[in-house]
Amino acid sequence: MSDLLMMLGDANTRWVLVGTMLLGLASGVLGSFALLRKQSLIGDAVAHAALPGICIAFLFTGEKSLIVLLIGATTTGLLAAYCIQLIVSSSIIKEDTAICLILSVFFGFGIVLLTKVQQMPSGNKSGLDAFIFGQAASLVGSDVKLMAGAAAILIIITMLLFKEFKVLTFDPEFAKGLGLPTGFLNFLFLSLLVAVVVIGIQAVGVILMAALLITPAIAARYWTNSLSKMIIISGIFGAISGVVGTLISTFGQGLPTGPFIVVTATFIFLVSMLFAPERGIIAKKIKQNIYHKQLNKAGAKEGMS
Amino acid sequence: MSYEAWILIIGSLAGVTCGIIGCFLILRRLSMLADAISHTVLLGIVLAFLISQSMNGMYMLIGAAVVGVLTAVFVQLLSSSGIQEDASIGVVFTFLFAIGVILITVFADNVHLDVDHALMGEIAFVPFDLVQLGFLPPLPKAFLMLSAVLITNLLIIVLFYKEFKITSFDPQMAAAIGIPVLFIHYLLMGMVSITTVASFDSVGAILVVAMLIAPGASAYLLTNKLTIMLLLSAVFGIASAVLGYYTASFLDASISGSMASVNGIIFALVFLFSPSKGLISKKFTFKKLNTES
Numbered sequence: 001m002s003d004l005l006m007m008l009g010d011a012n013t014r015w016v017l018v019g020t021m022l023l024g025l026a027s028g029v030l031g032s033f034a035l036l037r038k039q040s041l042i043g044d045a046v047a048h049a050a051l052p053g054i055c056i057a058f059l060f061t062g063e064k065s066l067i068v069l070l071i072g073a074t075t076t077g078l079l080a081a082y083c084i085q086l087i088v089s090s091s092i093i094k095e096d097t098a099i100c101l102i103l104s105v106f107f108g109f110g111i112v113l114l115t116k117v118q119q120m121p122s123g124n125k126s127g128l129d130a131f132i133f134g135q136a137a138s139l140v141g142s143d144v145k146l147m148a149g150a151a152a153i154l155i156i157i158t159m160l161l162f163k164e165f166k167v168l169t170f171d172p173e174f175a176k177g178l179g180l181p182t183g184f185l186n187f188l189f190l191s192l193l194v195a196v197v198v199i200g201i202q203a204v205g206v207i208l209m210a211a212l213l214i215t216p217a218i219a220a221r222y223w224t225n226s227l228s229k230m231i232i233i234s235g236i237f238g239a240i241s242g243v244v245g246t247l248i249s250t251f252g253q254g255l256p257t258g259p260f261i262v263v264t265a266t267f268i269f270l271v272s273m274l275f276a277p278e279r280g281i282i283a284k285k286i287k288q289n290i291y292h293k294q295l296n297k298a299g300a301k302e303g304m305s
Numbered sequence: 306m307s308y309e310a311w312i313l314i315i316g317s318l319a320g321v322t323c324g325i326i327g328c329f330l331i332l333r334r335l336s337m338l339a340d341a342i343s344h345t346v347l348l349g350i351v352l353a354f355l356i357s358q359s360m361n362g363m364y365m366l367i368g369a370a371v372v373g374v375l376t377a378v379f380v381q382l383l384s385s386s387g388i389q390e391d392a393s394i395g396v397v398f399t400f401l402f403a404i405g406v407i408l409i410t411v412f413a414d415n416v417h418l419d420v421d422h423a424l425m426g427e428i429a430f431v432p433f434d435l436v437q438l439g440f441l442p443p444l445p446k447a448f449l450m451l452s453a454v455l456i457t458n459l460l461i462i463v464l465f466y467k468e469f470k471i472t473s474f475d476p477q478m479a480a481a482i483g484i485p486v487l488f489i490h491y492l493l494m495g496m497v498s499i500t501t502v503a504s505f506d507s508v509g510a511i512l513v514v515a516m517l518i519a520p521g522a523s524a525y526l527l528t529n530k531l532t533i534m535l536l537l538s539a540v541f542g543i544a545s546a547v548l549g550y551y552t553a554s555f556l557d558a559s560i561s562g563s564m565a566s567v568n569g570i571i572f573a574l575v576f577l578f579s580p581s582k583g584l585i586s587k588k589f590t591f592k593k594l595n596t597e598s
Contacts, residue, residue, distance in 0.1 A: 091582060097330075101519055116558055218396060259402075262402075
């Protein structure tokens with residue numbers, strides 16, 4: 001316990017915690033929409049596709065300035081999302097194959113570039129490999145402020161456009177009928193998704209970033225049927241996962257942050273799946289039992305008469 | 306045999322083995338499940354290592370096959386409990402993969418098994434890892450594993466070809482005429498798992514996805530016949546392995562990464578120039594139709 005208090009006393013740790021909390025919140029919020037729009041796995045592809053962008057940015061500038069790396073990551077992330085949509089819309093290849101293909105090819109290209117970066121004299125110490133699994137402990141103050149600020153902006157944009165996104169998610173035809181710019185809104189949502197993935201990769205890593213979009217949202221889905229509540233709950237779950245995962249990983253030496261955040265989120269998901277009122281497995285079982293008893297009783301009565 | 310020849314042979318074997326399985330994955334829309342399995346296989350390998358305390362290939366194959374099939378079972382369980390399928394895949398594979406990574410960093414830090422190796426593979430060292438088997442001269446371990454898996458896969462596919470074909474194209478009809486659809490599904494998942502493990506040493510857990518999906522996807526755009534698709538996919542698998550190796554030695558970069566990139570380039574070319582389903586030929590057909598009307 002005293003360890004924990006000591007860690008919390010450290011200003012950098014506190015910043016990192018704020019950063020991962022806001023990140024979890026933002027990805028929980030956007031993940032809910034992605035889940036309902038069945039775009040969860042696009043987040044996975046975008047996260048993997050960020051790797052070549054990061055490496056290209058580093059190869060061009062030769063320095064590890066977070067904002068430059070993030071611009072690179074955003075570019076290739078958006079490109080990957082566009083490629084997926086192009087393949088699906090103009091060939092017989094289905095979405096899952098397109099996602100898988102783009103994800104692995106971009107990641108493979110990223111690995112090629114990563115080996116080139118590591119051969120550079122400055123690249124060896126660049127720590128770009130930390131992007132694969134995330135290393136929140138390596139974040140410095142300015143990085144965290146950037147991350148937290150970006151996450152806050154993403155949350156605000158989503159809140160402002162809540163009504164539009166809601167219509168677009170549940171009834172795209174109706175949205176078009178209302179005269180909403182659906183093409184633009186789709187693009188905007190995809191960009192927000194790419195942005196949250198990109199700011200998350202330094203903390204969670206490219207491979208596991210998808211979990212932060214999917215798992216809190218799924219867990220939240222068990223507790224409510226209303227979109228606004230689901231977004232809030234999902235955001236809270238994401239924030240808890242971020243904070244707890246970061247705390248666990250800072251206890252040990254050199255433990256990656258991403259996996260612990262994911263394990264925390266999955267734990268929340270399992271608890272929700274079991275214990276949520278109404279939709280949880282246990283609640284369903286109890287309800288079934290009650291019905292069975294009532295049926296049996298009714299059946300017995302009928303048999304008597 | 307020379308060092309380079311071994312790398313080319315092993316890469317091509319991985320290409321063929323993955324390419325053939327990949328066709329069925331694409332037709333059954335199971336690509337993402339294969340992606341998930343290629344991640345979770347890491348957990349199987351780590352567990353096999355922790356339990357047996359050895360890097361024996363046999364234990365790893367078993368561990369990976371078990372975890373691979375478990376992944377498929379978990380996904381099935383979640384999606385039958387009402388969660389949409391893509392999300393259940395996302396939850397299951399990220400969780401199992403995260404546990405694999407944690408176990409590696411905590412318990413297996415000082416051994417040959419490290420995360421980078423697991424992700425990217427190191428085909429450059431594969432020819433040095435020799436095994437003596439009976440009267441044969443010492444052969445690379447990866448070569449033996451890949452050949453064994455390829456032969457097993459081919460045998461299964463030849464034996465159950467009709468079943469695989471019908472369940473891929475029309476699962477309802479397959480069920481109606483009494484083919485055990487679920488058994489075939491898990492059989493395929495088991496094959497994906499052992500294929501992933503056998504290719505694991507050479508190309509790594511993540512890039513094996515490129516080897517699985519890309520050749521099949523390219524072949525899918527060129528033909529409408531399953532047998533031709535399987536053949537083309539195998540050919541693309543070999544081509545990407547060979548070209549990938551030479552690209553990598555030219556650029557002095559990661560071999561497995563180059564193989565994945567070449568796979569991507571082949572797909573892009575086919576996507577643009579395929580005679581019947583390519584982007585450009587489609588444009589021409591539209592133009593023709595426009596001028597005729």
